[in-house]
Amino acid sequence: MTETTKKTGVSRRTLLKGTAGLAGLAAGSGAITGFPYVMSAEPKVLRYLGTAVNEGDDISKQCLKDTGIKIEYITATTDDVTKRVMTQPNSFDVLDTEYFSLKKLVPSGNILALDAKKIKEFDNITPVFTKGETPGGKKIGGQGTAPWKVLYLEGKDSKTFSKTATEFVTLIPTVYNADTLGIRPDLIKRPISSWSELLNPEFKGKASILNIPSIGIMDAAMVVEATGKYKYADKGNMTKEEIDLTMKVMTEAKKAGQFRAFWKDFNESVNLMASGETVIQSMWSPAVTKVRSMGIACTFQPLKEGYRSWASGFCVSKGVSGAKLDWAYEFVNWFLSGYAGAYLNRQGYYSAVLSTAKANMEPYEWAYWMEGKAAEKDIKAPDGSLLEKAGAVRDGGSYEDRMGGVACWNAVMDENDYMVRKWNEFIAA
């Protein structure tokens, strides 16, 4: 039996190499190096599709060491991840994506809900996801696609989100954060406390917002609401009139020259802020950290209206079954077991299972990142580079304060199609 498997394995391998157009030497060496692998058990490989947030070399190396599972990253932008799930569902095994995409992914039928019973730490997942409140009991704002609205499905192959807890989980949560405006305190020189400052004429030509419609519109809504012009029933699910109103306010500001530039990717936002082209803009936490690590003052400013939050998690492709599905569960369980959580916490994100992450962090790290206390020692990034000197306090403070202050979540609206058209109009204005 083993003998036959071995033979077919080798010949298939050689054949594949041959068809790939690698002649002679390459095919030969391929067959030779392939040989021991075929002799041993099939290697555990999972193709992991996601954005760069969770994808660290350290994480995949540690995972290989602990579980023997080899992770092959397929990195794409949030939009491209969704596109790939829709158009090439068999090109990945494990999917790492954001909750707001679920409104598109679940109806497509291309992803497989995971079984909560097989997730060891499922009951220890932070109540942020399951109940919409912090561990300390603070109620979290639920506007937009809040994770607890789309966490469960009604049945295994159901395309309907369940309002109550079931064992079929759309995405096993991994990482999340609360986003706000980034500012240059050295150039602004006064306290900033409201989203409305983004449109303050004082910062004319020095403000920026991100040009990703589904996220940009949420930041725009926070701003509009903060200026007192309008109060939304649900910022994450606007009516056509509300979209018109929001875009009108933003268009007027754009025409008046309020914005220096819009940004689309992480590095653009870092460049704008570090070069002083902008002094106030929507930003992501690690981008603020990166500007600061260049020795430039930059604050991830907590604002009185609250944060816009996002969260992502794991599911698997519909095409995954058998042994591969077991490895996927093994991988997700490993991911929640502490090492990865601590790694993410040290980057300024939050991990889904707090207890295991805590066990993998030094007490002084936990105190700085999670409890909002002044750093006892220098705070280092996972790669060992210095992030903050001893004595620094995290912007926005503790986990309770930051997650408790969330006002809305990244969302896909019912009127998404209309919103995208209006966004194009805004850019063209």
Added chain:
Amino acid sequence: MDTSEDILQQASPDLVRGSETRRAAKSARLSPSLVSWLQAGPMMLVFLAFFLIPLVFVVIVSFWDYNEYQLLPAFSGRGYTDTFEGCIAQLPDLCTIGKTYLKTLKLCFLVWAITLFIGFWVAYFLAFHVKSKTWQMGLSLLCTIPFWTSNVIRMIAWIPLLGRNGLVNSGLMKTGLVNQPVEWLLFSEFSVVLALVHLFTFFMVVPIFNSMIRIDKSLIEAAYDAGASGFQTLVNVIIPLAKPGIVIGSIFVITIVMGDFITIGVMGGQQIAAAGKIIETRVNALQFPAAAANAVILLVITFLIITMMSRIVDIKKEL
């Protein structure tokens, strides 16, 4: 100039056919027309498989309907009606698509005019003032320097140069020419045009140089002997003979700029609309039929421009 000839051959199959027929005549065994077909065949197949067939799909999909997560293969003009939304209702104001194309065409025209001017004189210098082949080769290679780094890096490099605290502004401030940093240097139409010109002048230089190098030097001598001034020689001899190169270069530049959204996005601070940008936004929102409809519109407009240009110069005849 191998590269320039390659590019020219791609642009104009007729040129290739001309030399093929000559070569084919020598090999007596196969009929010349069969040889021509065999030689053109691989390119034709590639063209068919990777250009024409996908294009047909794009046109088909542009007439489909869609929802949040999938294409609905039922006939629908929604991609088009959505795109032209408000074009009549908002008159005399321009609708989104109108504004976008007006802006794209304006940028395209500016870039075309400037690259043509610069490209023409660079080619002129290379063809008529540089005598040695080695120097011509060396200097043409210099023109490719902008392509030695990636597009993204090249664009990011403009920020320390043109930014508010960039080199140009600090120079201007120090010399006392301005008190305030000049803001329109970056994230403006100026910076978009600058970056595009920097990138694409090369595409003008190569075909124009290629045309000029073929001009029989005795024609210029004849013009001189007949008493033509330098300017008259330029207008009456060199420009008409360089026309095919000018048109081919123009086609390169116009088609690239019409579809560009990355350079316009980065250099324009994402605040300048571009025809390509609309397509990207639609694709990212998974609205493929709407994106396809916009792609078809862009294709038609670009095609119209090129048709107009080839009306002015009959490339086939000129070559």
